Amino acid sequence: MWVLRALPLLRGSPRAWCWARWAASTGPNRGAKASPDGRYRDSLLLPRSDFPAQLPGRLQPQTxxxxxxxxxxSELYSWQRQRKTKQEFCLHDGPPYANGDPHVGHALNKILKDITNRFQMMRGCMVHYVPGWDCHGLPIELRALSDCEDVEDLSPIEIRxxxxxxxxxxxxxxxxxxIRWGVMADWDNCYYTFDKKYEAKQLNVFQQMYDKGYVCRDYKPVFWSPSTNTALAEAELEYNQQHVSRSVYVRFPLLKPPPKLAAVIDGLPAVSLIIWTTQPWTIPSNEAVCxxxxSEYSIVKCGNTGxxxxxxxxxxxSTAAVLDTQFDVISTFKGVDLESGICSHPxxxxxxxxxxxxxxxxxxxxTGLVHTAPAHGMDDYSVASQHQLPMDCLVDEEGRFTEAAGSELHKKPVLEEGNETVIQMLRGANKLLKxxxxxxxxxxxxxxxKPVIVRASKQWFINTASLKAAAQEALKKVKCVPATGMNRMLDMLDRRTYWCISRQRHWGVxxxxxxxxxxxxxxxxxxSIENVIKVVEQHGSDAWWTLPIEQLLPSEAxxxxxxxxxxxxxxxxxILDIWFDSGTSWAHVLEETGEVADLYLEGKDQLGGWFQxxxxTCLAARKKAPYKTxxxxGFTLGEKGEKMSKSIGNVVDPDVVINGGxxxxxxxxxxxxxxxxxxxxSNVYTDVLIxxxxxxxxxxxxxxxxxxxxxxLGNLTGFSPETDAVPTSEMYVIDxxxxxxxxxxxxxxxxxxxxYDYAKVIRLLQAFHTRQLSSFYFSIIKDRLYCEEEKxxxxxxxxTVLAExxxxxxxxxxxxxxxxxEEVFQYLPYTKESDSVFRSGWMKTSPVWKKPGLEEAVEGACAMRDAFLGSIVGKNSVEYQVVLVIEPGLLFELMEVLQHEECSSTSQLNEIMMASQTTLLSEVPREMETDDIIKGTFLINLEGGDIREEAMYKVLVLPAAKSKCLRCRKYTAESAETPCPRCMNILGGK
Known part of the structure; x- marks a missing residue:
């Protein structure tokens, strides 16, 4: 039991109650006022510091x-890179997109990264953090050309x-x-995806993947954006949950009955299959019904038409209800019985x-029967490949029907006029049911x-199906925070069969x-690829459009x-998909770290984007993941949880936050x-409000x-940790x-x-400085700080404790x-080892500080203190004296450690109680028996539970027996005109 061994205990006969002191509590000196001239104020050691409690107005950003x-x-990053340390921490910066002004989403991401890096640096790691930018791609190209009236007349190099x-x-x-947000980095040596060395590294990864058979060219349906005339990857899509389509129920007349159903169908008038689709414009490209x-199918008779x-x-x-009719089931059969049947195209x-x-x-x-257009659906394409169906695409790059679709549809946008025309064609052919x-x-x-379509075209692909198993296995070795993200990534990988990496634009590699x-x-x-890499490394990717083909294509190829x-x-x-651009950043940035970073930290959209x-790319080229964690x-939203919008007026500009509007x-x-x-x-793992x-x-x-x-700071004036610090063993117990x-x-x-739980750091900080320090410790030690001798x-x-x-x-x-x-560091009233808190390391606590046995002594005293203060709510505690009556046992012994005497106004126990005097007894004197006694219990738990004892205590609250000291304001003076003995002793020394 540490606390019992640490300090001597005063044992002896039962204590007697000082009747005279108690009786004097009602004496004539009670309530005498201190001298109003404040003549003793200069003798007090009040806090002194120029550190401002607030920085109003422009002072905050200026400071x-x-x-x-x-x-x-600006020099901190290079300084920490020059330190001699064995441990390195690498946070690979996912490149923000270079297509607009900084926003709060940037702030959320960059500040999270900087908090991480500064912590790792302070605890002794050499931080590797190279900021970068994603510089290619369609959004930049569109923004750059938005003011040009003659875009069609511009050459590729002019656009670039x-x-x-x-x-x-x-x-x-x-x-x-x-930089203004305080992000630590070597800002003179960032990486840019349009840098020629970066582009060359990217093409080198492409070559390795091509050599290993992961890259191929094929004619497949891909997501296609008519609004930008290019193929898109899944990571470039967002889903509109409120999109409204013109859905149709269409009859496909049975032209040739399936052999197994011939006997049933032959005796019936014309039979049709019903299909339902939300994209009528794909009907002209139909090649089958699946x-x-x-499963079980039925032949039904329509109650309205027969x-x-x-x-x-x-x-x-359900279908009968939609068609506002009733179906009578004529026959049921298995789907396999439809084999070899043929319908006529509607x-x-x-x-x-x-x-x-x-x-x-x-x-x-x-309806359980699916219209199949191989040029406009991934699953449809698979069916067509298996059965050698035609895959002709009747839609061009602008999302308009081609001439092959027929004169009625030619040049009409499929999502608008073309869709309407197809519906009218179905209606005119009596094939539209609803x-x-x-x-x-x-x-x-x-x-x-704007909406996209699925459209077949010749594109370049990465066969992710062949990488899927290895990627999922590699991810099992990666830590993910929060852990739910791992399942999302694994699910996305499972659904991904190929990755379209070609884009029909000019601004890119x-x-x-x-x-x-x-x-x-x-x-x-x-x-051919090796030669292009050499050219790009020397001239940049512009060379593809500026150099003659003789320099680009060597004869050996x-x-x-x-x-x-x-x-x-x-x-x-x-050009290459910009996700391939940024996805190969590890090859350029992580060379010094063996192509593996300790951490990737990005928004949740990157689970299907840059993370993947x-x-x-790294798995294909290096057979490993580029990250360990x-x-x-989440994303940033308005403070009511709404999406930020200029029209609503809730967009938060980080520059305005910092400098004001x-x-x-x-x-x-x-x-x-x-x-x-x-x-x-903020709880950054969900969407963040601001x-x-x-x-x-x-x-x-x-x-x-x-x-x-x-x-x-104010109470450390005149204190030097080097010369004035008190050894832990000699400190007050409360300290x-x-x-x-x-x-x-x-x-x-x-x-x-x-x-990476920075919200918890804030919670711990707030709880510590408001409860443990301001409300508890500071209130207890003020008398000692202000009224004792300086040394x-x-x-x-x-x-010593305040300094720590x-x-x-x-x-x-x-x-x-x-x-x-850093501002606080500038106001320290004593010398320090460095002018920067960041150049002097992490928190330096000592294992000697950890003394769980102290908790029972202090918290036992605090339990009785709370009972005392709870009985005088709204009043000054020094106007009272307290009598603590504790039954003999561990709790009494612990309190004796804090107060050796029976009665004291200067003991450690009295300091904790914050009264003018505390008396410690093992039983209530007969003359003190009263109904106003506060009773309570305290459970002592020592030595990890080996010592447990529940102690009873009683608290008696009495008016202070003496006068108010003119100097310390405690009721410990013999006279209203003179300071208390403690203060007199200090004043006499001066």
Missing amino acids: ELEIQQKCGF QKAKKFAEEAIEKQKSSF YIPN EHFILHSDRVQ TIPGKQSPLLPANHVTMSKG EEKYTHSYPYDWRTK PIPVFYHKTTGEALINRK LAKADNDSVQDYVTGQD SSLL LVFH NDHSTEPPYGADILRWWVAE GPAVLNSVRDDINKLRNTLRFL QYMLHLLHGYATQVTQAYKD DPKRRSCQ VLDTVVRSFAPIVPHLA
Whole structure:
């Protein structure tokens, strides 16, 4: 039992109650007022510090800029890279898109990364963090050309020049903001996906994947954006849950009955199959109708018209209800019995559509019979491949019907006029049974926010099906925070069979392929790719459009081409998907770390984006994942949970948050630290709310913390840890207890940082500085700080603790609010080992501080203190004296450690009680028996539960027996005109 061994106990006969002292509590001196002249004020050691409790108005952003300059924020990254340390921490920066001004989403992401890096640096790691930008792609190209009236007249190189200029301007804006937010990095050596060395590395990865057979060219249906005339990958889609389609029920007349149903059908008039689709425009491309082989179908008779239809048995009633009729079931059969049946095409006379089995047919909607257009569906394509059906696409790159669709449809946009025309054709051919609006989730181009279509075309693909098993196995070795993200990634991989990597644009890295002018055959091999890589490494990817083909296509690459010359070929015009651009960043940035980063940290959309493209490319080229840990966060929303929108007026601009808007009364300047605190305190694993109320709340929280810091700084004036610190063993018990709490706080905070749980760091910080410090410890030690001799060991004891508390607390929040941490460091009243908190390491707690035995002594006293204070709510505790009556046992012995005498106004126990005097007894004197006694119990638990004892205690609250001291304000003076003995002794010394 540590506390019982640490200090001697005073044992002896039962104590006698000082009747005279108790009787004097009602004496005439009670209530005498102190001298109003404040003549003893100068003898008090009141807090003194120039550290401001608040930084109003423009002072906050101005102070932060001064701190960044004075404390070397811009040199910090290079400084820590030069340190001699064995452990490295690599956070690979996912490149933000260089297509606009910085926004709060950027702030959320970059600040989370910076908090992580600063923590790792402070705890001794050499941080590897290279910021980068995603510079290619359609959004930048569109933004760069938005003001051009003659876009169609621009050459590819002119388009690329405009796009690059736009990207460079966006990068500078974003970079400037990231620096202002306090993000630590080597900002002079970032990576850019348009850098020629980066492009060459990217093409090198492409070559490795091509050599291993992962890259191929094929004619397949892909997501296609008519609004931007290019193929899209799934990661470039967003789904509109409120999209409204014109759905139709269509009859497909049975032209040739299935042999197994011939006997049933032959005796009936015409029979048709009913299909349902939300995309009528695909009907002209129909090549088959699919069914479920092992499911049950029915032949029904329509109650309204007498017609006979075939559909799935489970959809008979629902379909009849939609068609406003009644179906009578004539016969039922298995889907396999539909084999070898043939329907007539509903809009193209003479064309036939066979009935085919398929596993993708579902029963959630429709009729259980699916119209199949191989050029416009992934599953449809699989059926067509299996049964050698035609896959002709009747839709061009602009989303319009081609001439092959017929004169009635030619040039009509399939999502608009073309859709309407097909519906009218069905109506005119008497094939339309019903049209209705249908609201459902539908893919949109994430750039233009317009609907996409599925369209077959010749594209370049990565066969992710062949990588899927290895990717899923690699992910099992990766830690994911939160853990739910791992299942999402695995599910996405499971559904992904191929990745379309070709884009029909100019602003990007070209796919290094050449096409024969006559045959259109592709020429690509190791020699041709290697030469392009050399050219790009020397000239950049512009060379693909500026150099003659002789310099791009070496003669060695034509070795297998029959008598062809270089002049028989032209360069391909497709560029690589920007997800391939950014997904190969590991090859350029992580060379020094063995192509593996400790951490990737991005928004939740990257579970299907950069996290996946990085995994697939690295796995294909290096047979390993490029990361050890994945952390993903949510998106930013308005403070009511609504999406940010300029029309609503709830868009939060980080620059306005920091520097204020045009009207500071409505948009005050908060500074960067408030932005950073907001990021840290938010539950970033869900969507994060921000707005004026949120920011004002953060400002209040920081101001409360500043008050705590000011108290700490103010009471350390004249104290030097090197010469004045008191050894732990010689401290007051309450001071040792505070160090014990501080040790626990530091341990919990460190673990929260390791777990990337920065919201928990904030919660721990707030609980510690408001409850343990301000409300508890500070209120207890003020008398000792202000009224004792400056160098008295009792005062130095708590000053030693305050110095440790200040150092630990500042370091604990430094990664989150670095400007405040450095500001506090500038106001330390004693010398320190470094001018920067970040150059002097993490929290330095001592195992000696951890003394669980102290908890029972202090918390036992606090339990009785709470009972005392609870009985005098709203009154000053020093106006009272307290009698503690504890039955003999452990609790009594613990209290004796805090107070050796029977009665004391200067003991450690009395300091905790905050009364003018405390008396400690083992039984209530007969004359003190009263109904006003407060009773309670306290459970002592020592030695890990080996020692347990429930102790009874009683608290008697009495008016103070003496006069108010003119100096310390406690009721411990013999006279209202003279200070108390303690203060007289101190004054006499002066």
